Amino acid sequence: MSRGFVKEDDQEKIPIVPPRAFLPEGExxxxxxxxxxxxxxxxxxxxxxxxxxxxxxxxxxxxxxxxxxxxxxxxxxxxxxxxxINLEDQPQNEIRFGATVTLKIEETNKIKTFQIVGVDEADVSKGKISFLSPLATVLTNKKVGDKAVLKRDNKDILFEVLKIEYI
Missing domain, CATH: 1.10.287 (Helix Hairpins)
Structure with a gap:
């Protein structure tokens, strides 16, 4: 019998599972x-x-x-x-995956600290950003004293790297 002729209550209840954090194919x-x-x-x-x-x-x-x-x-x-990724194996003087980075936002002089982590670990409220995020991408390979520009639609945000740690 076609499923179209089955009472709605008799149809299987298929649970909808939310996807995990986005990870591009091949990444x-x-x-x-x-x-x-x-x-x-x-x-x-x-x-x-x-x-x-x-x-x-x-x-x-x-x-x-x-x-x-x-x-x-x-x-x-x-x-x-x-x-x-073993954080001890990362170049300690450069921003790479796993780095905890202290930044100064040039326009406001605010200091922010973030750790660059995997997509499932990322949680901005805990100071953890995905290695695929635009900010992590512009910070990668930077050293203390370097500046990084995060390009936004309405204006660019300039960051200065103050500290790099692998903890």
Whole structure:
């Protein structure tokens, strides 16, 4: 029988899983060790969540399990493709992946500190920006005292590198 003749309530409930942070096709999935630890902890948490589902209705339980399984599948792909960068191996006097960078915004003289991390680790509220972000891109290979220009539609923002650390 065609699915068009089945009552709406009888159709499978397909869970929609939000995608992970965007990583362009062919781009290497760099992560810090802390980022890899977070991915592994997230996986463990999802497995525990799936195992402890306490839903009486079998259909609802099935949907919840499928949703968690889909999230684990996406997460496993990220973990499998991750390349952990040892911060001690980075050139300590240059901005590269994993660097914690202190910058002065020239126009306002405000001081900002960011760490350049993988796409799954990025969280601006925690001072972590993706290595693919426009700011990280213009900062890469800079040294203390160098200036970097972030081109914006309405104006350019000039940054001066004050400090580079790998912590």
């Amino acid at each position: 290497i999935n760099y992560v810090t060790q802390a980022g890899m630890d977070e991915l592994l902890a997230e996986r463990e948490s999802l497995v525990l969540e799936r195992e402890s589902l306490n839903i009486a209705d079998e259909d609802e339980k099935w949907v919840a399990q499928k949703f968690i399984n889909a999230k684990i599948f996406l997460l496993d792909n990220r973990i499998d493709s991750a390349v952990v």
